[in-house]
Amino acid sequence: MINLNINNKNYELEVDPDTPLLWVLRDTIQLVGTKYGCGVAQCGACVVHLNGEAVRSCVTKASRAVGQKVVTIEGLSENNDHPLQKAWTELDVPQCGYCQSGQIMSAAVLLRENKNPTDQDIYNAMEGNICRCGTYLRIQNAIKLAAEMQRNESK
Amino acid sequence: MEPSKSIQNRRSFLKSSFLAGGGLMISFSVLPELGIAEKTGTLNLAGEWNEITGYIKITSDNIIKIINPNPEFGQNVMTSLPMIIAEELDVDWQKVVVEMGPHDSIKLGPQFSGGSSSVRMYWKPLREAGAAARQMLMQAAAETWMVPVEELTTKAGMIIHTKSMKSGTYGEFASKAATIPIPKGIKLKDVKAFNIVGKSKKNVEVEKILTGKPLFGMDYAHEGMMIAMIEHPPGFGMKLKSFDASQALKMPGIKEVFTLKLYEDGFEQSGFDTRSFNDLLVVVGKTTWEVMNARKKLVTEWEPAGDIKDIIGGRGGKKEVVVPGELESTTKQLEKLQAYASKPAELLRKDGDPETAFKNAAQIIERTYNAPFLAHNCMEPINFFAHVTDEKALLAGPLQGPGWSEPTLAKLLKLPADKIEIQMTRMGGGFGRRAYGHYLYEAALISKKAKAPIKLIYTREDDMTYGIYRPMYTATYRAALDANKNLIAFAVKGGGIPEHAIHANRFPAGAIDNYLAEGWQIPSNITIGAFRAPRSNFNAAAEQSFLDELAEVMGKDPIDFRLELLKRAKENPVGKNNEYDADRYAGVLKLVKEKSGWGKADNKKYHRGVAAYFCHASYAAHVVDMVLRNGKPYVERVFSAMDCGIVVNPDAATNMVEGAVIDGIGNSFYGKLSHKDGKAEQTNFHSYRIIRHSEVPKKIEVHFVKNEIDPTGLGEPPFPPVFGAVANALYKTTNKRHYNQPFLDPSTQQNTGENRKKTF
Known part of the structure; x- marks a missing residue:
């Protein structure tokens, strides 16, 4: 069980903490705006913000995001107005x-x-x-x- | 105003019907591939009309919904095709709701994205559908108001009778319109009266894209969906010998591991059924990450597959093809290409007496060009959802040609076509790769065997190493000059693994008295297929580089030299079957010459290269301005001129040309897929070099020839000549001709062009 804060929402998730954040977002909580492109931090399709910094979620373990603030494209703005x-x-x-x-x-x-x-x-x-x-x-x-x-x- | 004649000619039908809840629905069926439906025995038009999902739906409260019939892979047909309907229907574009249609070739037309054909093939049918709906709505209003229909006009979804000052929305008359017979000889708008087509409209899905909404096959979700992956052989020419899944099965989330045969022995494949491997080792589990991890625990043993016999059906009739079992390596392939180049080849075209002309020549110029396999590398890796039961199949995902895949799917699943539903998701790129439906079949068979809804996902590594690639090409060009440096003969001999690229009837064929084109090919087990402007993407590099070098030897300006040849092709063409229109070809060259300020002194800081090409049905020319930046060639500016007929959505069309230019620079500089013992040497973006932000031009200026020719297509034509223009600019920048792609790969830049032995 891990706790994640994603787009200002708290999630309690039954996932292996070693799972890349990308797959937690996509497969576990169905936030699919973050994309899989390469899986090895080479293409940038999976970039999310971790405490305001751009990270490649395909190589960022979910455990690293515990207690941090994760923002995805879905949470970048309220009304597509960034x-x-x-x-x-x-x-x-x-x-x-x-x-x-x-x-x-x-x-x-x-x-x-x-x-x-x-x-x-x-x-x-x-x-x-x-x-x-x-x-x-x-x-x-x-x-x-x-x-x-x-x-x-x-x- | 021109009366339309094409409806009957194309075996197509308009149909109107009531929309549930009141309103009008117009569908337009084009049946160019009626054969498919006839064969599967499911065509029953009379029974299906009532359920038809049409192109246009108008509700009584005047909501106007337009269905995009064709797969969307970034060419923006979801916007441009509905624009065509909206133009003739005469509605306010801002109020139109656009929806992606399902796969239904009977009801929504040919549904194929590829060959730069989307706008070209839907142009007339969609105009007719829009015009017919407008006519019927006016007829309904005329009957209601009891006025002659000729006295009515429309404006942005309103019907107006000026004399009586009556007006009403389309919605008010939609239900009545549905009872009116489809008018005959529908009048289409005069091109000059267009007010939607030709005006830039934003991508109708842009907001969804920018907010991360589920759009793509990778995003598709279904209750109870499992994830499946295929462990494929490490190299071409190999197959599974044995496996032990005991450790993999102990991994969390794993449901099962099994093998599967894609095509049974003797299965007749269609031309788009190409697959790299037939025996599949499949892992099915709960989540993507769990399946990825379980794959690492598989213990597998692979062995050479030996020669394989494939049965290929299709247009040319059934034939048996032997796929050789050799584990191929790029170095060996290059040697083979060189060895084959001197053998006799298939004659593709001959004009005049090239042999004598070459014998009598004062000077012969001969150059050889080579290019490697290329991987498509769509940003969205290959994937497809399937839920197959004994009774029916639901599939969803990215696919360029659902109509080509469905018949094969029906055969493999032993289901009638009407029990197969294919939903088309937005595609994260296509470039030809998704014309090949093997991954859809794989997904379907996996779902059937696993008895579960599954999504098959290729990892990036799977996608890159298990591809349907751009072939490996070579071509030797020769030109014969007389003592006055007049061009008296031209010859091209092209080869490839496993096919050559030569288009024998294209420019400069038709412009030179003595002309020879020959081709040869070497079979291979490395699977190949369409890659953005197939064949053209190599020809335009080789031929346009050769013409540049030829112009230099002849002491001519490269644009003037081409224009001279085109003048000859126009005024006194040589031979028959010349595929291109010399005027349109010359038109883009003249336009790019003007817009780039060709020959003007203020461009002296740039090393300039020019190239032009015709492919599919459109014309493109580019001037590339190169500089040395930190000692490395860099394309700083590009001027592009296009003739694709009427441009439906100008800003989106410009975007596509910009993209083609950048794609061309990237692939010509870096694109390469090489093999060693059957294994791809590039497996992900760390080793397969893709152009990146810092390497793109600071300016790409795109110009379109303005004319009233029906649209002739744009996705591919701007791409090929980029390679030639880059090569020619590279020569000016480095004083060295680059004959081998990729141009900035040190390993390919031995000078094989000039020093090659004569091969003819």
């Missing part, structure tokens, strides 16, 4: 869409720490997120647009 979600919509970023929740979760940490990211900042933060459809350029532009939205909101 600046990144708005910018992603504005630029109509997704093609197949499978990698996008991981992309957004990686970008969200960048955006929180860096109000005006340069190309290089974006590369550094996003290099671990693969997109096979090749929407990278739109993702980068959406991050810049979200940063701009965020700056304008705080003015």
